[in-house]
Amino acid sequence: MGTRLTGRSITLILATTAVLCSGVAASAASQRTEKHFAVNGRPVVVIQNVADGRIEVKSSKNPEVILVTNQNSNKINFDMEQVGDRIDVTASVLDASAQPQELDTSLQLTVPEETELQLKTENGMIYVEQVRGDMTLESVAGDIHLKDVSGYIIVKTTGSSLVCTQCAGKLEFNSVGGSAQILQPALTNVNLRTTTGNILFDGDFIRTGLYSMRSGKGVVEVRFSGNDSFDLKAQTATGTVDNQAAAFLKPDSHSVRRFASKFTKGFIGTFGAGLAKVELSTFSGTIRILKRD
């Protein structure tokens, strides 16, 4: 009996030791680096991230760019270079046989409020908050979240989606399978294109703004408010137009717009004075038009 207990205890101790050791090894492998780059004017930050992981960008009042990397292994190398106000960060895989979890690296970037960004990643999420400046964001499989950003925003994804909350300026979105949600925008120029994803635009149309939203197979949904003023053209080749705001839309008062061809079906109308221009289109999906309460 005593021998059995002793054996069990030894087993437990060994197991606990093994667990603890593995934890120590893991924490030893996790590396954190922090770099500071002093800048004068509006910096341009270029990040090319081949690793899997999140890129997070936030702003501060300080005239510097801070880059924090957290990586699970030493199989990723970051080349960082500063030339004037341009900061380039490029990740490269040192070991092609590395496992996906070994390539998991997150980047935290703190930039001045007015900064231009060029971020490219493959599988991690991109999150940008409170940055003013032109930005180009590309991702294959990682979603992109923008909050309270402004400038000329270009987003290009393969299969991942965009959520843009309180964005201002101009927005271009191009994706194969990704969806786009534009919430509470103050955008004057919007061009959203996806092949199979969905599009949701929930917000105001700025007067004289131009809004074009196209989805090959998905749903294009627009929710406008009673204060808006826009001309609307919704057209589809083989899909449907679900106009739940027909009672609020007048026939087009400007009479210059027509459908792409006689095979196209859809709706042309005006809300208010028709100051903004809204074009919705789908090949075989659904266009839904709603008025918010």
Added chain:
Amino acid sequence: MQCKDVEVVLEQEGLAPLPEAARDHVAGCSHCQGLVADLETIISLSVELPAEVEPPARVWVSLRNQLEQEGIIKQPVAVSADERSPGWRSFGNLFRSRAFATAAVGAFLAIAAILQVRGPQEPLASPPSRPNPFGQTAEVLNEQEIDLQNMHLSSTSPVDAALQQNLKQVNEFIADCERHLKAEPQDVLAREYLSDAYQQKAELLSAMMDRGRSVN
């Protein structure tokens, strides 16, 4: 006075001077204003046309003989001017003026041109052998896709899986568009979508090949 009455007046008496009733109607009718404006333009332009060359007398003789032989015209019966109806006379007078005759022909051409411009944007029938504008693009991309398959990319990373999945989606969408365009070759919207889809396919293949090269 109605629009058709104005047209009768224009036909019988020409443009100027229009009777007061016709002038009153034209003043309040955009359709008739357009008609009068078009006629005025045609007449003013016709003045600038070069003078016709009088054909030789033998041409008229030959033409007359031909028409008589075919029974299209007979020997003219002398009809006094008084026996003609007033309407016909005025119509004849109208065309006696070379300028107006030219203008009338011009008017027909102008109307035809206007109808051509205002008519449907697409041709009524598709050309029988319209070449596929995307044919070459499709061929090149399909070759690239085969090359890509021959690279034997065995990676199972989420990124490669996503790219494969999206390529499949684009191919399906291209097939949808092509199927639709086979039935409705003039559908401009479908063409735009097909064009975009080919562009996306090209970008996808390029990205996949880049990844393949960097991995291999």
